[in-house]
Amino acid sequence: MTSTATPQTTTGPAVYIRSMSKSYSSSSLLKRKRIPALRDIDLEIQRGEIVALVGESGSGKSTLARCLALLETPDSGEVLVNGKEIAGLKGAAARKYRSDVQMVFQDPFGSLNPTFRVEHILERALALHQPEIRSKRNEMARLVSTVGLNPEVLSSFPHELSGGQRQRIAIARVLAAKPSVILADEPTSMLDVSVRIGVLNLLHKLRDEHGISILYVTHDLASARYLSDRIAVLNEGRIVESGESVQLLDNPRHPYTQLLVGAVPNPDRNSTQDATKRAALREKIQRWSTGANLKKHMIDETNQHWVLAEESEMN
Amino acid sequence: MSVPVLEVQDLTVEYVSDERAVRGADRVSFTINSGEIFGLAGESGCGKSTIANSIMRLLKDPARITNGKILFDGKDVLGMDEASLRAWRWNNVAMVFQSAMNSLNPVTRIGEQFVDVIRTHRGGSRAEALNRAKELLQMVRIDPARLRAYPHQLSGGQRQRIVIAMACALNPRLLILDEPTTALDVVVQQEILEQIRELQTELGFAILFITHDMSLMLELSNRIGIMYGGRIVEMAPSEVLRDDSSHPYTQALLGAFPPLHGPRVKLTGLAEGTKFTDIQDLEEISQGHWVSPTNQPVLSQGELS
Numbered sequence: 001m002t003s004t005a006t007p008q009t010t011t012g013p014a015v016y017i018r019s020m021s022k023s024y025s026s027s028s029l030l031k032r033k034r035i036p037a038l039r040d041i042d043l044e045i046q047r048g049e050i051v052a053l054v055g056e057s058g059s060g061k062s063t064l065a066r067c068l069a070l071l072e073t074p075d076s077g078e079v080l081v082n083g084k085e086i087a088g089l090k091g092a093a094a095r096k097y098r099s100d101v102q103m104v105f106q107d108p109f110g111s112l113n114p115t116f117r118v119e120h121i122l123e124r125a126l127a128l129h130q131p132e133i134r135s136k137r138n139e140m141a142r143l144v145s146t147v148g149l150n151p152e153v154l155s156s157f158p159h160e161l162s163g164g165q166r167q168r169i170a171i172a173r174v175l176a177a178k179p180s181v182i183l184a185d186e187p188t189s190m191l192d193v194s195v196r197i198g199v200l201n202l203l204h205k206l207r208d209e210h211g212i213s214i215l216y217v218t219h220d221l222a223s224a225r226y227l228s229d230r231i232a233v234l235n236e237g238r239i240v241e242s243g244e245s246v247q248l249l250d251n252p253r254h255p256y257t258q259l260l261v262g263a264v265p266n267p268d269r270n271s272t273q274d275a276t277k278r279a280a281l282r283e284k285i286q287r288w289s290t291g292a293n294l295k296k297h298m299i300d301e302t303n304q305h306w307v308l309a310e311e312s313e314m315n
Numbered sequence: 316m317s318v319p320v321l322e323v324q325d326l327t328v329e330y331v332s333d334e335r336a337v338r339g340a341d342r343v344s345f346t347i348n349s350g351e352i353f354g355l356a357g358e359s360g361c362g363k364s365t366i367a368n369s370i371m372r373l374l375k376d377p378a379r380i381t382n383g384k385i386l387f388d389g390k391d392v393l394g395m396d397e398a399s400l401r402a403w404r405w406n407n408v409a410m411v412f413q414s415a416m417n418s419l420n421p422v423t424r425i426g427e428q429f430v431d432v433i434r435t436h437r438g439g440s441r442a443e444a445l446n447r448a449k450e451l452l453q454m455v456r457i458d459p460a461r462l463r464a465y466p467h468q469l470s471g472g473q474r475q476r477i478v479i480a481m482a483c484a485l486n487p488r489l490l491i492l493d494e495p496t497t498a499l500d501v502v503v504q505q506e507i508l509e510q511i512r513e514l515q516t517e518l519g520f521a522i523l524f525i526t527h528d529m530s531l532m533l534e535l536s537n538r539i540g541i542m543y544g545g546r547i548v549e550m551a552p553s554e555v556l557r558d559d560s561s562h563p564y565t566q567a568l569l570g571a572f573p574p575l576h577g578p579r580v581k582l583t584g585l586a587e588g589t590k591f592t593d594i595q596d597l598e599e600i601s602q603g604h605w606v607s608p609t610n611q612p613v614l615s616q617g618e619l620s
Contacts, residue, residue, distance in 0.1 A: 192359055193568060225579070264575050
C-alpha cells in the first residue's frame with residue numbers, strides 16, 4: 001500500500017520520509033539499552049498541506065520534528081525535503097536548508113531574546129536569510145502585519161507583549177526566512193486559551209496565502225482536526241493510523257486512536273468511555289502493537305485513510 | 316440544599332505594593348450547594364486561584380482580603396483563628412493544587428504521608444490511619460501495597476490520584492480542585508475525572524473546580540462561573556452556558572475549543588489585545604443565568620475556508 005513514486009524537485013511532496021528510525025540510548029550502571037523513539041516512519045507532506053502529528057507525551061512526535069529540523073540525526077531511513085536528501089547536509093547547504101525549513105517552538109517566552117527589541121530580532125533574521133533586501137524597515141512592517149500585528153510592536157521588547165503577540169513575532173521571524181516548510185511544535189499550548197485559535201488561524205492563512213507546508217505537532221486532537229488536512233497518529237514511535245482529519249476522527253480504526261478520541265472531553269458525547277472500555281482498548285493496543293507482521297491497510301482510498309495492523313485484525 | 320456549603324460574598328482581594336494595589340478578585344459572589352460541582356473558568360491571571368486560596372485562607376503577603384465574606388456552613392471563615400483553621404482544613408475542606416503530583420514528599424513513603432494527614436487532623440492510632448489509607452487507595456483503584464512506595468516509583472497519573480485520595484481522607488464537605496489535570500495526557504485526565512465523580516457519588520462532597528479548559532469544565536460541572544479580570548462575568552448552569560451564553564468573553568472562551576465532531580467551522584477566539592474594562596455587576600437574565608451587562612459586540616463565526 002505504500003506509494004513508490006520517486007519525489008521530484010519541483011512537483012513531489014515537500015517532505016518525504018521513508019522508514020525513518022531513531023533511538024536514544026539509556027545507560028545505567030549495569031545495562032545499556034537503546035530506547036526506540038521513532039520506528040519505521042513513513043510520512044509525506046504535500047506542498048501547501050498541513051499535516052498534524054498527534055500522540056501522547058513520549059510518543060515521539062517532537063523527535064520527528066527535531067529530526068526534520070536537523071536538531072537530531074535519524075539512525076536510518078530516507079528523508080527528502082523538496083526532493084533533496086537531508087542526511088549529511090553541511091555548511092552552506094545546511095544553512096540554506098535551515099532557512100527553508102523553520103521551526104516554531106512551544107514557548108514564545110524562551111524563544112525571543114529578552115534584551116532586544118522586536119525590530120532587532122526581525123532585522124537579524126532578515127539579514128541572515130534575505131540579505132538582498134534593501135529596505136528592511138518596509139519588509140519588517142510587512143512581516144508584522146502579515147502575522148496580524150500593528151507595526152508599533154517593532155519598537156517593543158518581548159516582555160512588553162502578551163504570549164499570543166510573542167508567538168506571532170516568533171512566526172514573523174520564521175517568515176523572514178521565506179520557508180517552504182514550517183515545523184510547529186505545540187505552538188499554542190503555552191498560550192492563553194482565548195488567543196490560541198488566533199494563532200491556529202494565522203498558520204492556516206500562511207498555508208493559504210503563501211503555500212507553506214506545515215507539520216503541526218500537538219497532543220490536542222480537536223485543534224489538529226481544526227487546523228490540519230491530514231492527521232498522523234503516533235503511538236510509541238510508530239505511525240499507527242493516518243488519514244484526512246475529519247474522516248479519521250469520525251471513524252478511528254486503530255484502538256489507540258479510539259482510546260484518544262474517546263478521552264477528549266466532550267459535553268455532547270452520548271456514550272462515555274468507561275474503565276472497562278479503556279481496559280479493553282488497552283489490551284487491544286497491546287495486541288496490535290506487538291504483532292509480528294504489521295502492515296498498512298488502506299481503509300478509504302479517497303481519504304488516504306490507513307491503519308497499521310496485522311492482516312487478521314482487519315476482518 | 317438548605318444552607319449552602321460555601322457562600323462567597325463580595326470578595327475583594329488586593330495585591331498591595333508600595334506604589335499601587337492590583338485587584339486579584341473584585342466583588343466576587345457565588346454559592347456552592349451541598350453535593351454540587353461548581354466550576355470557575357478563566358484564563359491565567361483572572362483570579363480563579365486567588366479565590367481558591369482565599370477560601371482556604373492561604374493568601375500570603377502582598378495579597379490582602381479587603382472586602383467581603385466567606386461563609387462555610389454559615390460559619391465565618393475569615394474570622395477563624397489559627398487553631399480553628401487547622402481543625403477546619405482537611406476535615407471540612409480540602410484542596411488539590413495545580414501540579415499536585417509534585418506536592419508529595421519525595422523522601423517519605425506514600426503510606427506515611429497518609430498517616431501524617433490523618434493523625435494530625437483526626438488523631439487515632441497509626442494502624443487505624445493505615446487502614447483508612449488502604450481503603451482510600453482502593454477507592455482510586457491503586458493497589459494498597461503501593462503504600463510502601465515512594466512518589467518517584469509511581470506515574471504522574473497515579474500520584475495525582477493519590478493526592479486526590481488524600482484530600483478525601485477525612486470526608487471533607489468541600490473539595491477544591493485547582494487545575495487537577497493540567498499537564499496530564501488526555502486518557503489519564505479522563506481516568507482522574509472519572510475517579511473524582513466516583514468519589515463524589517460515594518462520599519457526597521461538593522466541588523469547586525477550577526480550570527481554563529472549557530470542554531472539561533462543561534463535562535464535569537453542574538454550574539459554572541466565568542471569570543475575567545478578577546470579576547465573574549457570567550454564571551449559569553452548564554447546559555445554559557453551553558447553549559445560550561451571553562457575554563462575549565464566555566463566547567470567546569467557548570470558541571477557543573474547536574469541536575471534535577460536526578462540520579469544521581472557523582472560530583475566532585479573542586482578538587489580540589481585546590480588553591473588557593469596567594465590568595458591571597451581574598444581572599439575572601433568566602432563572603439562574605447571571606450576566607454582566609456589556610455593550611461589546613458578540614463574536615461572529617463563519618465557515619472555515
